Amino acid sequence: xxxxxxxxxxxxxxxxxxxxxxxxxxxxxxxxxxxxxxxxxxxxxxxxxxxxxxxxxxxxxxxxxxxxxxxxxxxxxxxxxxxxxxxxxxxxxxxxxxxxxxxxxxxxxxxxxxxxxxxxxxxxxxxxxxxxxxxxxxxxxxxxxxxxxxxxxxxxxxxxxxxxxxxxxxxxxxxxxxxxxxxxxxxxxxxxxxxxxxxxxxxxxxxxxxxxxxxxxxxxxxxxxxxxxxxxxxxxxxxxxxxxxxxxxxxxxxxxxxxxxxxxxxxxxxxxxxxxxxxxxxxxxxxxxxxxxxxxxxxxxxxxxxxxxxxxxxxxxxxxxxxxxxxxxxxxxxxxxxxxxxxxxxxxxxxxxxxxxxxxxxxxxxxxxxxxxxxxxxxxxxxxxxxxxxxxxxxxxxxxxxxxxxxxxxxxxxxxxxx
Numbered sequence: 001x002x003x004x005x006x007x008x009x010x011x012x013x014x015x016x017x018x019x020x021x022x023x024x025x026x027x028x029x030x031x032x033x034x035x036x037x038x039x040x041x042x043x044x045x046x047x048x049x050x051x052x053x054x055x056x057x058x059x060x061x062x063x064x065x066x067x068x069x070x071x072x073x074x075x076x077x078x079x080x081x082x083x084x085x086x087x088x089x090x091x092x093x094x095x096x097x098x099x100x101x102x103x104x105x106x107x108x109x110x111x112x113x114x115x116x117x118x119x120x121x122x123x124x125x126x127x128x129x130x131x132x133x134x135x136x137x138x139x140x141x142x143x144x145x146x147x148x149x150x151x152x153x154x155x156x157x158x159x160x161x162x163x164x165x166x167x168x169x170x171x172x173x174x175x176x177x178x179x180x181x182x183x184x185x186x187x188x189x190x191x192x193x194x195x196x197x198x199x200x201x202x203x204x205x206x207x208x209x210x211x212x213x214x215x216x217x218x219x220x221x222x223x224x225x226x227x228x229x230x231x232x233x234x235x236x237x238x239x240x241x242x243x244x245x246x247x248x249x250x251x252x253x254x255x256x257x258x259x260x261x262x263x264x265x266x267x268x269x270x271x272x273x274x275x276x277x278x279x280x281x282x283x284x285x286x287x288x289x290x291x292x293x294x295x296x297x298x299x300x301x302x303x304x305x306x307x308x309x310x311x312x313x314x315x316x317x318x319x320x321x322x323x324x325x326x327x328x329x330x331x332x333x334x335x336x337x338x339x340x341x342x343x344x345x346x347x348x349x350x351x352x353x354x355x356x357x358x359x360x361x362x363x364x365x366x367x368x369x370x371x372x373x374x375x376x377x378x379x380x381x382x383x384x385x386x387x388x389x390x391x392x393x394x395x396x397x398x399x400x401x402x403x404x405x406x407x408x409x410x411x412x413x414x415x416x417x418x419x
Contacts, residue, residue, distance in 0.1 A: 005119035005417040006109045007409025009160070010102065010143070012073040013185030013219060013376060015039050016406030017109045025167070025410035027403055028112035030105060031055070036402045039185075041101055043067045043087035052104045061301055067266075068300045071220050071259035072098050074186045077129040077139025085263050099146040106150050118153040121413040123160045123405050125187035126214025156416050159212055160184070161191035162205075163408030168372045168399060169195040170411075176369040177210075179357070179394070181387055182405065184375040188350045189214035190357045192368070203415050211361035215353045217346045219307075219377040220259050227257035227306045229342035231321065231332050235293070236277075236286035248277055252290070257306075262299035271295060292325045309334040314379050340382045347386050354390060368394045374404040 006019040006028075014036045018027045027035040031053040042056030045065040060068040067087045075081050075094045084091040109117050128139030140157060147155050161180040168178060175196035182189045194208040202208075228237070237253040240246065252274060255261040264270065274294060278287040293302055305321045312319040313336045321332040358365065371387070371394045378384055378401060388396055400407070 003119045003154070003417045004113050004115055004117055005121070005413040006113065006117050007121045007123070007158075007163070007406060007411075007413045008102070008105050008109070009123045009163070009406040009409055010073060010105070011039055011123075011184055011402075011405075012071050012187070013039060014402050015101075015105060016403055017105050017112075018403075018406045018410030019109065019113060020410050020414035024170075025407040025414075027406055027410075028108055030108040037105075038070070039072060039101065040068065040070045041072070041097055042069075043092075045087075050100060052101060057304070061304070067263065069097055069260075069263065070300065070303075071186065072101065074220065074260045076142050077132075077135040080260065081138075081142055095142060095146055098143070099149050102146055103150045106152070116151060118151065119413065119417040120147065120152045120154070121156045121158050121163075121409045121416060122147060123163055123409050124157045125184075125216075126159055126161065126189045126191075126212055127187065127216060130216045154417065156413070158409060158412045159189065159191065160187075160405045161189040161212065161214075162193065162209065163406075163412060164372060164374045164399060164404045165191055165193040165195060166200075166408035166411045167374075167404040168370075168397065168408075169193075169197075169200045172196060175199070177363075177367060178370045178372050179354075179368045179391070181354070181371055181373045181378065182375045183350065183373075183377040183383065184218050185220050185377070186216065186218040187214055188217050188353065188375075188377075190354055192357060192361045192363065203418070210363070211357045213353055213357045213360060215349055217349050218375075219380075221346050222343045222377065222380065222383075223259070223303060223307050223310060224254075224257045225342040225346065226310050226334070226339055227303065228253065229338060230309075230334050231302065231306060232257060234286060234330065234332055235290040236281060236283060239281065239283045239286060241280045242282050244282065248281055248287070252277070252294075256290070256293070256299050256302070259300070259303055262303065265294050265299060266297055289325060289328075289330060292327075293323075296326070298323070310339060310380070313339050314381060336381070343380070343382065347383050350383065351386050351390060354387065365391050366393055370394060371396045372399055372404075373397065374399040374401055376401050 009016045030037040037053035040056040129135040161182040180191040192210040232253040318335045323330045
C-alpha cells in the first residue's frame with residue numbers, strides 16, 4: 001500500500017503544505033482557510049499561548065505582551081541556532097521554536113490527510129549558507145532533527161527550484177528547457193531543467209537537471225537595505241558624536257534592520273549600550289527614537305512597515321512609512337528610485353548567479369525557452385526587470401509566488417514514496 005505522504009515548504013517569510021489527491025497536487029489550509037502562513041511565532045505572555053502566522057503578527061502589532069520571532073529559517077546553519085531567546089520564564093532554543101512551527105504545519109497536513117503523516121519531503125534552498133558546505137549540511141541536519149522530533153519518520157529533501165519545476169511541468173505540452181527562478185524571503189535559487197509531459201512520468205530526473213545554483217540573498221535582505229537607507233538615518237545612523245570625530249556605532253542599526261536579529265536588542269545590556277550611545281551623540285533626538293523603538297519592543301513592527309513600504313513601491317513611485325512613537329509620529333518618505341539604489345548590489349549578485357547557472361549548464365541565454373518565476377520577491381520591479389533582461393527571447397511564466405514550491409514538493413513526495 002502506498003504510504004500517506006505530503007510536502008512542506010518551510011519558507012523564510014511564508015510556508016505551505018501540500019499533498020497529491022486524485023493525481024493532482026493541492027495545498028492544504030494552514031491557518032483558518034488560508035493556504036499560506038507567514039513563518040512567524042508569537043509567545044503570548046498574557047495567556048501563555050503560542051501562536052503562529054497571521055495571528056502571531058496580529059497579537060504583536062496589537063501590543064499584546066509577548067515575544068515575536070520571524071525569518072527563523074535564516075538561523076539554520078548559523079551560530080544563532082545555538083542561541084536561546086527568553087520568552088517570559090523560559091529560555092527557548094531556536095531549534096525548539098522551529099520545531100513548534102513545523103509541528104503546526106504537520107498538524108495541518110495530518111488533518112487534511114485524516115491520519116498522522118510520517119512520510120514527508122521538505123523543501124530546502126540550494127544553499128542554506130553560501131560557500132560553506134559544512135554549515136550547509138548542518139542546516140539540513142538541524143531541520144531534519146526538528147522534523148523527526150515532531151513525528152516524521154521518513155524524511156526526504158528536495159531543492160526548492162526543482163520543486164517549482166515539477167509544479168510548472170504539469171502545464172507544459174511539449175519539451176522545453178526551463179530556467180526556474182525562485183526568489184523568496186531568504187534565498188534566491190535557480191535551476192535549468194528539461195521538462196515535458198513524457199519526462200514528468202519518470203521517477204529519476206537527475207539527467208534532466210542541467211544546473212542548480214543559489215545564493216543566500218532574498219526579500220529580507222532587500223528589506224534590510226531599504227531600512228538602512230531610508231529609516232536608520234532618522235534614528236541616528238551615520239550621525240556624528242558630539243566631538244565630531246566619528247560616526248555613531250552601526251551595529252545596533254543593522255540588528256534593528258535584520259528580522260532574525262531584532263530580538264537580540266531586547267536586553268538590559270543592549271539598552272544600556274544605547275543610552276551610552278545617546279550620551280555621546282550630537283543629535284540625541286534621533287537616538288531617542290531608536291531607544292523608544294527598542295525599549296518598547298517595536299523592532300518587528302518597524303521591520304513590517306519597511307516591508308510594506310517596499311511592497312507598495314511595486315506599483316507606486318513614492319510612499320511613506322509612519323510609526324507612532326511615545327512623543328511623536330515617525331514619518332519617513334520612501335521612493336522607488338531610493339529603494340532601487342539601495343537594493344542594486346544584491347540584485348547584481350542574483351543576476352551574476354543566474355549567469356553562473358547558465359555557464360554551469362554550458363548554455364547561452366538563447367537556449368532557454370521559458371523563465372518560470374516564483375517566490376514573493378519576483379514582484380519587485382527592478383529585480384524582475386533585471387532577470388528578464390538577461391533572456392530577451394524567453395517566454396516568462398509567472399507561477400504561484402507563494403504556492404509553486406509547496407505544490408511541487410507534494411508531487412515529489414507522491415513519487416518518492418510510491419511504495
